[in-house]
Amino acid sequence: MSYIELKNVSYRYPLAEADALKNINYAFEEGKLYGIIGENGGGKTTFCDLIKGLIPSFYGGDLTGEVFIKGKEIREWESSALASTIGYIFQNPFTQISGIKETVFEEIALGLENLGVEREEIIDRVINVVKQLKIEHLVKNNPNKLSGGQRQRVAFASIIAMETDILVIDEPTSQLDPKGTSDIFEIIHLLKEQGKTILLVEHKIDLIAEYADEVLVIKQGELITNGKTSDVFSDVNLLNEGVNIPQIALLSNDMKEQGKPFDTFAITRSQAREQILKKGSEKICH
Amino acid sequence: MKNRNMGLLIFLIPIGVAVNFVGGQIAVLLKLPLFLDTIGTFTIGAIAGPFAGILVGLLTCLSISITNPQSLFYVINFMLMGLLAGYLAKKGFFTTVPKTIGAGAIMGLIVGISGSLISYFLFNGFGVSGTGVLGGILMGSGVPVWASAFISNMSVDIIDKVPTALVAYLIIRNIPQKTLVKLPNGNVFLNAYKK
Amino acid sequence: MMDETFINSYRSPQLSKNWLLNLNPLNKINIYIALGLITLFFQHWQVNVVITLVFILLAVAAGCFKSFIGPFLKLGLVIGPFFFIVRAIFWPGENMIFNYGIINITQEGIDLGIQYATIMLVVCGILVLCTVTIKAEDLTYSLEKIGVPHNVSFMILSSLQLIIDLKDKTKVIMDSQRSRGIETEGNVFVRIKAFVPVLSPLFLGAISGAEEKTIAMDARAFSSANPNTHLRFLRPTPALEKILVILVDILILGLIILGVVL
Ligand SMILES: Nc1ncnc2c1ncn2[C@@H]1O[C@H](COP(=O)(O)OP(=O)(O)OP(=O)(O)O)[C@@H](O)[C@H]1O
Numbered sequence: 001m002s003y004i005e006l007k008n009v010s011y012r013y014p015l016a017e018a019d020a021l022k023n024i025n026y027a028f029e030e031g032k033l034y035g036i037i038g039e040n041g042g043g044k045t046t047f048c049d050l051i052k053g054l055i056p057s058f059y060g061g062d063l064t065g066e067v068f069i070k071g072k073e074i075r076e077w078e079s080s081a082l083a084s085t086i087g088y089i090f091q092n093p094f095t096q097i098s099g100i101k102e103t104v105f106e107e108i109a110l111g112l113e114n115l116g117v118e119r120e121e122i123i124d125r126v127i128n129v130v131k132q133l134k135i136e137h138l139v140k141n142n143p144n145k146l147s148g149g150q151r152q153r154v155a156f157a158s159i160i161a162m163e164t165d166i167l168v169i170d171e172p173t174s175q176l177d178p179k180g181t182s183d184i185f186e187i188i189h190l191l192k193e194q195g196k197t198i199l200l201v202e203h204k205i206d207l208i209a210e211y212a213d214e215v216l217v218i219k220q221g222e223l224i225t226n227g228k229t230s231d232v233f234s235d236v237n238l239l240n241e242g243v244n245i246p247q248i249a250l251l252s253n254d255m256k257e258q259g260k261p262f263d264t265f266a267i268t269r270s271q272a273r274e275q276i277l278k279k280g281s282e283k284i285c286h
Numbered sequence: 287m288k289n290r291n292m293g294l295l296i297f298l299i300p301i302g303v304a305v306n307f308v309g310g311q312i313a314v315l316l317k318l319p320l321f322l323d324t325i326g327t328f329t330i331g332a333i334a335g336p337f338a339g340i341l342v343g344l345l346t347c348l349s350i351s352i353t354n355p356q357s358l359f360y361v362i363n364f365m366l367m368g369l370l371a372g373y374l375a376k377k378g379f380f381t382t383v384p385k386t387i388g389a390g391a392i393m394g395l396i397v398g399i400s401g402s403l404i405s406y407f408l409f410n411g412f413g414v415s416g417t418g419v420l421g422g423i424l425m426g427s428g429v430p431v432w433a434s435a436f437i438s439n440m441s442v443d444i445i446d447k448v449p450t451a452l453v454a455y456l457i458i459r460n461i462p463q464k465t466l467v468k469l470p471n472g473n474v475f476l477n478a479y480k481k
Numbered sequence: 482m483m484d485e486t487f488i489n490s491y492r493s494p495q496l497s498k499n500w501l502l503n504l505n506p507l508n509k510i511n512i513y514i515a516l517g518l519i520t521l522f523f524q525h526w527q528v529n530v531v532i533t534l535v536f537i538l539l540a541v542a543a544g545c546f547k548s549f550i551g552p553f554l555k556l557g558l559v560i561g562p563f564f565f566i567v568r569a570i571f572w573p574g575e576n577m578i579f580n581y582g583i584i585n586i587t588q589e590g591i592d593l594g595i596q597y598a599t600i601m602l603v604v605c606g607i608l609v610l611c612t613v614t615i616k617a618e619d620l621t622y623s624l625e626k627i628g629v630p631h632n633v634s635f636m637i638l639s640s641l642q643l644i645i646d647l648k649d650k651t652k653v654i655m656d657s658q659r660s661r662g663i664e665t666e667g668n669v670f671v672r673i674k675a676f677v678p679v680l681s682p683l684f685l686g687a688i689s690g691a692e693e694k695t696i697a698m699d700a701r702a703f704s705s706a707n708p709n710t711h712l713r714f715l716r717p718t719p720a721l722e723k724i725l726v727i728l729v730d731i732l733i734l735g736l737i738i739l740g741v742v743l
């Protein structure tokens with residue numbers, strides 16, 4: 001049984017002229033990190049909202065086909081059960097802070113309070129995520145007075161504290177500086193190590209190349225390509241679909257066209273470095 | 287799964303309250319001769335229905351009382367405005383400029399009457415702000431107490447509520463359709479805009 | 482390293498060193514309002530003044546005199562005189578003291594003015610005392626404890642926070658409008674025209690934020706049907722406190738009956 005499965009899913013927003021998702025079939029496996037990419041307006045956020053159970057219950061519109069989360073059709077899930085199964089983090093750090101709590105510690109606890117978790121367990125879980133995300137220094141602060149980057153970390157912490165098996169993360173770093181971005185990816189990496197299943201929408205393609213196990217490319221509501229990250233990026237035709245390709249993948253491709261391909265197609269810097277070092281040493285040996 | 291748009295209403299109501307505050311504050315900063323401190327109630331009531339409007343009014347009244355204790359006695363008025371905005375909007379009143387002016391006038395009239403009654407029975411006919419002075423001047427000139435209460439309260443309310451309704455109209459026109467579809471009165475606006 | 486005492490503060494009920502502050506918020510409100518109600522049954526301004534003094538004493542007892550007296554005077558010194566003056570100079574009475582044009586000072590007007598001005602002092606006292614002795618989050622906690630849904634808490638607390646947020650944003654927008662050359666001064670029409678461009682980005686921005694907030698809070702199990710727990714909590718009301726509140730209520734009821742009979 002697949003972890004998350006979409007069968008012939010099409011969706012049209014209310015009042016819309018065209019489908020935002022078109023006949024999508026896909027099965028996600030447990031424990032993998034999936035990168036979701038594609039041009040603006042392609043339907044990535046819609047896809048996330050669908051898996052989060054917000055479609056159609058929040059957005060309305062016409063959903064056809066079926067979405068199974070852990071074997072159960074999405075429309076049959078209780079919203080609180082879903083909230084403790086799938087976590088959702090998105091772009092805007094400001095709207096993800098509740099605005100009703102006086103300290104970051106309480107803010108992170110909010111989701112657990114709503115789930116009815118006992119106090120001692122709340123405290124333990126909050127302390128744990130706070131340590132994981134290295135935000136010990138923020139716990140006493142007022143969450144409504146944090147910077148954007150700090151808020152995004154608190155938003156992450158608040159969702160991670162709920163210990164969901166699945167995380168849907170939609171452009172978490174678009175408002176962050178390079179340092180903030182790499183911090184967030186460190187966290188994402190950590191979550192993957194813990195065995196979470198992660199769906200990640202991200203425009204920074206090098207990061208997808210580095211962290212994703214599989215990549216899905218969505219264009220105009222259709223799932224146009226999917227597969228192992230290195231396979232997807234080894235096809236430069238993707239550029240014509242409005243998708244960026246990592247510079248390193250382009251380099252690997254150039255080498256191939258020059259008749260001097262790497263032994264394995266590199267898509268990240270470290271892979272390329274390895275290949276180049278290998279080639280270099282081969283040369284010396286010759 | 288149960289419909290989650292209830293959630294959206296819960297998040298819109300505090301916005302209505304806060305907008306009432308800042309609307310009034312901006313009017314003061316710009317030294318306008320109007321209150322404009324019920325735009326949130328009008329707008330949220332109009333798009334999210336009478337019940338949401340009543341809650342915006344109630345919460346506004348409670349939070350305003352902290353700096354303006356007299357308001358507490360007019361809590362019925364605050365709620366009435368939300369109720370009327372929701373009801374009139376459902377009847378299509380906030381969809382065009384002329385109808386909006388009509389809605390503002392009706393609301394000014396009704397709220398004016400209930401305000402006068404409150405002033406008359408609780409405060410000897412004196413309003414609790416500038417209207418009190420106006421009422422007083424009328425009394426001083428020999429107008430009977432009840433008439434002074436009505437004239438002073440009603441004139442102020444009608445002068446204030448028509449522009450308030452117009453601002454609410456402008457705001458609603460700019461709310462994206464995708465938001466309107468999720469709201470109780472949204473279809474009224476969407477159907478009207480289609481024509 | 483995290484602050485242990487801070488974390489432990491969530492393990493025990495929120496308590497201060499002051500007995501009055503430690504009363505349940507709803508009991509505080511009960512006592513304040515009960516005291517305030519006395520004014521309605523004794524139509525003597527002296528009674529109102531005494532009750533106002535009681536409120537000031539309560540503020541002292543709560544150790545909040547400093548935070549109380551400023552706002553109280555600021556409100557009371559505006560509202561009290563306002564209520565007095567309009568009645569004193571405009572109320573149509575029989576016993577004329579002074580008359581010039583529309584100014585018409587009568588004994589009845591002065592009596593009425595004193596009566597209302599002092600009642601308003603009591604009202605200001607109740608409200609200011611509530612704000613300085615009750616934390617909003619404690620109030621919503623105790624409301625939830627008597628069965629009010631936590632949606633209501635959310636609306637109350639969120640309103641208070643949004644007022645702060647939108648006020649800050651108003652300042653930013655007004656400054657930027659000014660620097661972009663949109664006139665915010667000049668004649669009435671110019672200023673009216675400036676109103677909408679200031680308010681509408683604030684309002685529309687907040688509305689679109691509300692959609693995202695719904696999604697974000699949904700992910701935090703906001704719509705969960707389970708009864709929610711509370712990290713931060715207040716002590717259960719001690720029996721002594723319950724008795725105290727009932728006694729105060731009975732006493733005040735007695736006073737009121739006395740006042741009506743007399
Ligand atoms: N609430 C909505 N109502 C109607 N149409 C919508 C709504 N949200 C998105 N759309 C439309 O659906 C399509 C897919 O949008 P979506 O936001 O899912 O794209 P995206 O891939 O996330 O884009 P981006 O990279 O810009 O975030 C777009 O054409 C968009 O205009």
Ligand SMILES: [Mg+2]
Nearest residue numbers: 044045046170
């Ligand atoms: Mg998107």
